[in-house]
Amino acid sequence: xxxxxxxxxxxxxxxxxxxxxxxxxxxxxxxxxxxxxxxxxxxxxxxxxxxxxxxxxxxxxxxxxxxxxxxxxxxxxxxxxxxxxxxxxxxxxxxxxxxxxxxxxxxxxxxxxxxxxxxxxxxxxxxxxxxxxxxxxxxxxxxxxxxxxxxxxxxxxxxxxxxxxxxxxxxxxxxxxxxxxxxxxxxxxxxxxxxxxxxxxxxxxxxxxxxxxxxxxxxxxxxxxxxxxxxxxxxxxxxxxxxxxxxxxxxxxxxxxxxxxxxxxxxxxxxxxxxxxxxxxxxxxxxxxxxxxxxxxxxxxxxxxxxxxxxxxxxxxxxxxxxxxxxxxxxxxxxxxxxxxxxxxxxxxxxxxxxxxxxxxxxxxxxxxxxxxxxxxxxxxxxxxxxxxxx
Numbered sequence: 001x002x003x004x005x006x007x008x009x010x011x012x013x014x015x016x017x018x019x020x021x022x023x024x025x026x027x028x029x030x031x032x033x034x035x036x037x038x039x040x041x042x043x044x045x046x047x048x049x050x051x052x053x054x055x056x057x058x059x060x061x062x063x064x065x066x067x068x069x070x071x072x073x074x075x076x077x078x079x080x081x082x083x084x085x086x087x088x089x090x091x092x093x094x095x096x097x098x099x100x101x102x103x104x105x106x107x108x109x110x111x112x113x114x115x116x117x118x119x120x121x122x123x124x125x126x127x128x129x130x131x132x133x134x135x136x137x138x139x140x141x142x143x144x145x146x147x148x149x150x151x152x153x154x155x156x157x158x159x160x161x162x163x164x165x166x167x168x169x170x171x172x173x174x175x176x177x178x179x180x181x182x183x184x185x186x187x188x189x190x191x192x193x194x195x196x197x198x199x200x201x202x203x204x205x206x207x208x209x210x211x212x213x214x215x216x217x218x219x220x221x222x223x224x225x226x227x228x229x230x231x232x233x234x235x236x237x238x239x240x241x242x243x244x245x246x247x248x249x250x251x252x253x254x255x256x257x258x259x260x261x262x263x264x265x266x267x268x269x270x271x272x273x274x275x276x277x278x279x280x281x282x283x284x285x286x287x288x289x290x291x292x293x294x295x296x297x298x299x300x301x302x303x304x305x306x307x308x309x310x311x312x313x314x315x316x317x318x319x320x321x322x323x324x325x326x327x328x329x330x331x332x333x334x335x336x337x338x339x340x341x342x343x344x345x346x347x348x349x350x351x352x353x354x355x356x357x358x359x360x361x362x363x364x365x366x367x368x369x370x371x372x373x374x375x376x377x378x379x380x381x382x383x384x385x386x387x388x389x390x391x
Contacts, residue, residue, distance in 0.1 A: 013358035019330040029244035029281035034069025040342035041073045041118040045088035045373040053100030064351040068112030076120035079182030085122030101189040116193040117186045123203030124164035129154040139164035141214040145258040180236040193245035201257030209261045243279040252306045253288035287322030307337040326357045352384040
């Protein structure tokens with residue numbers, strides 16, 4: 001048994017923790033977590049090139065943020081070469097990528113942590129320069145992203161989004177198979193589970209929402225048909241992992257990447273009720289107030305709360321994310337709205353975030369300019385609290 005596993009939570013973070021509910025145990029699938037602070041999946045665009053495999057710098061980054069009995073959801077990783085929307089993100093479809101991720105997983109396990117991988121296909125949120133052979137990105141329908149938003153080319157330059165190519169009905173099975181293979185590859189890399197990225201305007205959400213899905217086949221039209229792709233992907237991934245090691249991330253009321261459903265309640269009520277009987281490890285929400293936070297600082301006001309709206313129809317474990325503080329995270333758990341809280345941007349600049357929240361230590365602010373691409377700066381050079389004290 002790893003030595004980290006036999007320590008009590010008080011041994012790890014000290015007695016008299018500021019947020020006792022955040023530091024209470026939680027069962028997620030077969031894993032007994034020691035606290036409820038989850039590291040959210042965060043695109044950082046620092047994979048090796050041209051392999052797009054994780055490298056030693058990525059290993060260090062994840063190892064810094066691993067804690068005994070803590071859950072990390074590793075950054076979104078395309079399951080197929082057509083699934084990329086940004087340069088420098090790691091994939092999960094090649095042997096080199098599997099090997100690179102295995103080094104990350106081993107480092108997290110050495111710290112006693114639990115790590116899931118987020119499976120990704122961006123759909124229309126891409127550019128032809130990032131696609132094999134310079135082809136157009138694929139999507140449920142040929143609906144472009146608003147001209148007001150810009151994408152990034154393979155060489156990191158801003159560009160206009162292109163009108164995607166609508167997937168033929170016969171092609172959809174191969175995309176689902178790519179998710180299945182991505183899940184199989186994540187298993188080979190040693191991950192503890194996987195999360196299906198069904199949020200933020202990417203391919204799965206493009207199928208879900210009526211403004212991006214204009215199809216007239218069995219994958220379009222009714223809510224049931226629009227949810228079919230998500231359900232088929234989820235069942236394919238469950239075939240590899242078993243349901244209790246699979247999570248799904250959704251963003252009801254989200255507006256990221258020009259997404260959004262005119263009336264989200266019927267759609268997401270159907271989706272969540274369809275997922276509920278499967279016995280998933282967890283459902284993971286992005287709260288509407290933080291939709292689009294990857295692009296800019298946002299705090300949308302007067303928007304609904306996904307966890308409050310949908311918790312009554314979800315019987316499993318619920319993780320939620322979106323600009324939480326220690327206080328608001330503790331309150332969400334106390335109210336029964338969520339079982340765990342995922343932290344994103346503030347986990348970037350505070351590699352020892354669980355300990356800082358446990359002790360009430362001051363948090364280091366993040367530098368948005370260093371979020372995407374680059375090397376150590378803004379990635380592995382954020383100090384832990386004790387290092388600041390000794391400086």
